[in-house]
Amino acid sequence: MxxxxxxxxxxxxxxxxxxxxxxxxxxxxxxxxITRALSVLGLRREEVAVISxxxxxxxxxxxxxxxxxxxxxxxxxxxATGLKIARPDLTVLVAGGDGDGFxxxxxxxxxxxxxxxxxxxxxxxxxxxxxxxxxxxxTTDPDWEAGKLTPGGTGINPFQPLVIALASGANFxxxxxxxxxxxxxxxIVEAIQHPGxxxxxxxxxxxxxxxEQRQWKNLVxxxxxxxxxxxxxxxxxxxxxxxxxxxxxYLGQRAPNEPVPKQSRDGIAALxxxxxxxxx
Amino acid sequence: MHRPDDKGLIIGSTDxxxxxxxxxxxxxxxxxxxxADQMEMHxxxxxxxxxxxxxxxxxxxIQQVRDLGGDDELSLKTRWKYGWAEPGVSExxxxxxxxxxxxxxxxxxxxxxxxxxxxSFFVEVGEQSEDEEVVAMAARLAQDERNHVTxxxxxxxxLPEPDEDWADDPDPPAEG
Numbered sequence: 001m002x003x004x005x006x007x008x009x010x011x012x013x014x015x016x017x018x019x020x021x022x023x024x025x026x027x028x029x030x031x032x033x034i035t036r037a038l039s040v041l042g043l044r045r046e047e048v049a050v051i052s053x054x055x056x057x058x059x060x061x062x063x064x065x066x067x068x069x070x071x072x073x074x075x076x077x078x079x080a081t082g083l084k085i086a087r088p089d090l091t092v093l094v095a096g097g098d099g100d101g102f103x104x105x106x107x108x109x110x111x112x113x114x115x116x117x118x119x120x121x122x123x124x125x126x127x128x129x130x131x132x133x134x135x136x137x138x139t140t141d142p143d144w145e146a147g148k149l150t151p152g153g154t155g156i157n158p159f160q161p162l163v164i165a166l167a168s169g170a171n172f173x174x175x176x177x178x179x180x181x182x183x184x185x186x187x188i189v190e191a192i193q194h195p196g197x198x199x200x201x202x203x204x205x206x207x208x209x210x211x212e213q214r215q216w217k218n219l220v221x222x223x224x225x226x227x228x229x230x231x232x233x234x235x236x237x238x239x240x241x242x243x244x245x246x247x248x249x250y251l252g253q254r255a256p257n258e259p260v261p262k263q264s265r266d267g268i269a270a271l272x273x274x275x276x277x278x279x280x
Numbered sequence: 281m282h283r284p285d286d287k288g289l290i291i292g293s294t295d296x297x298x299x300x301x302x303x304x305x306x307x308x309x310x311x312x313x314x315x316a317d318q319m320e321m322h323x324x325x326x327x328x329x330x331x332x333x334x335x336x337x338x339x340x341x342i343q344q345v346r347d348l349g350g351d352d353e354l355s356l357k358t359r360w361k362y363g364w365a366e367p368g369v370s371e372x373x374x375x376x377x378x379x380x381x382x383x384x385x386x387x388x389x390x391x392x393x394x395x396x397x398x399x400s401f402f403v404e405v406g407e408q409s410e411d412e413e414v415v416a417m418a419a420r421l422a423q424d425e426r427n428h429v430t431x432x433x434x435x436x437x438x439l440p441e442p443d444e445d446w447a448d449d450p451d452p453p454a455e456g
Contacts, residue, residue, distance in 0.1 A: 010310075011310060018317045018318075018320070018321050019317075019318070019321070020321060021318075022322075022380060022453070023315070023318040023319065023322055023378040023379060023380045023382075024375065024376050024377070024378050024379055024380075025375070026375065026376065028314060028318070028375045029375045032310075032314075133453075133454070134454060178375065179374060179375070179376060181375075182370075205376055207376065207379075208453050208454055209454055214376045214377075216376075217374065217376055
């Protein structure tokens with residue numbers, strides 16, 4: 001990859017590969033917001049890595065001209081954590097959907113919040129598994145009856161990503177809407193700049209399996225309060241959350257986890273030596 | 281630029297206003313390019329071509345603003361901080377408003393709505409400013425946008441209105 005010397009325009013962070021997402025999909029807006037954020041921060045392409053899981057939204061690294069890795073389902077966060085520890089100089093973004101992040105990767109989500117490594121985790125939440133043709137996800141409302149596997153609705157209360165992020169120790173928590181690419185870009189900039197684990201939930205409609213979500217853009221509204229660094233106050237605000245508030249909720253002050261990895265081994269021989277079975 | 285509560289959008293100089301105008305046109309041009317790609321990927325070549333044409337037209341608008349003194353670099357560096365960047369203000373159509381089976385009539389209707397938003401934006405800027413140069417430039421830019429609206433209205437008039445069942449797909453992606 002060539003080393004950049006000038007500030008890039010947002011479109012220069014795009015790979016040129018045309019997204020296969022359905023027209024109308026909110027993920028287009030998120031892709032646009034990420035490129036705008038990288039441009040505003042003046043980051044060179046070789047200074048950024050985007051790690052994703054599996055799902056429609058997890059295709060995003062392919063559409064960006066930065067380092068990227070399309071990982072195993074639900075395992076984007078541990079991979080990104082390893083990368084950030086090995087290469088703390090990189091700006092590491094993690095991207096995926098609600099199924100990948102909160103179901104298959106749910107445990108990793110909690111522990112990434114707790115660990116507080118300096119990552120920015122962007123979850124494109126459409127409350128459905130779109131790539132597999134429309135099953136209920138962890139954030140689906142209990143009365144959504146259009147899913148073929150749950151014809152009477154799931155009957156289960158949805159996962160609350162912001163609540164779990166706060167309770168687990170995330171250092172920056174925000175919600176955005178893909179219908180506001182400029183506002184979302186600004187929030188992503190703030191998330192990248194804030195030290196520690198930053199979590200950004202982006203309401204990103206699936207117009208194919210949840211066509212009613214086209215109306216989200218008319219439902220979202222900025223939260224009427226400023227961000228807080230007090231977790232108790234943030235928790236109280238979440239009690240009155242109507243799921244459509246947008247903005248930064250919480251700016252934590254916890255120092256990020258920045259372990260210094262041990263010196264690399266000299267080579268394969270040294271590694272083999274470490275695993276050598278002692279003869280008796 | 282700032283938008284104090286209940287006082288609307290206030291732009292302090294013609295340089296700032298032209299930077300806004302450049303940013304608006306740049307975003308619209310990029311959005312139409314993206315929408316053209318989406319339609320191409322989903323085998324809707326007629327609308328893909330139309331969105332490409334709209335992107336080209338927006339490219340010409342960028343040049344027009346540049347000729348008035350718009351600064352590319354200033355727009356690029358600060359474009360995301362501008363007041364126009366609020367939802368429902370920009371000249372670019374919303375991502376959610378497209379459909380893989382949409383027809384040229386829908387595409388031009390979308391563009392028309394976006395241009396009308398741009399007219400409203402520049403009218404508001406003119407009404408809120410007390411700087412004569414800003415007022416004059418805002419009036420000029422609003423008139424340019426009105427001209428775009430007129431062209432799109434004429435274009436829309438010659439396009440056939442879609443049938444009611446335009447979105448019916450005999451092999452819909454949501455089945456299966």
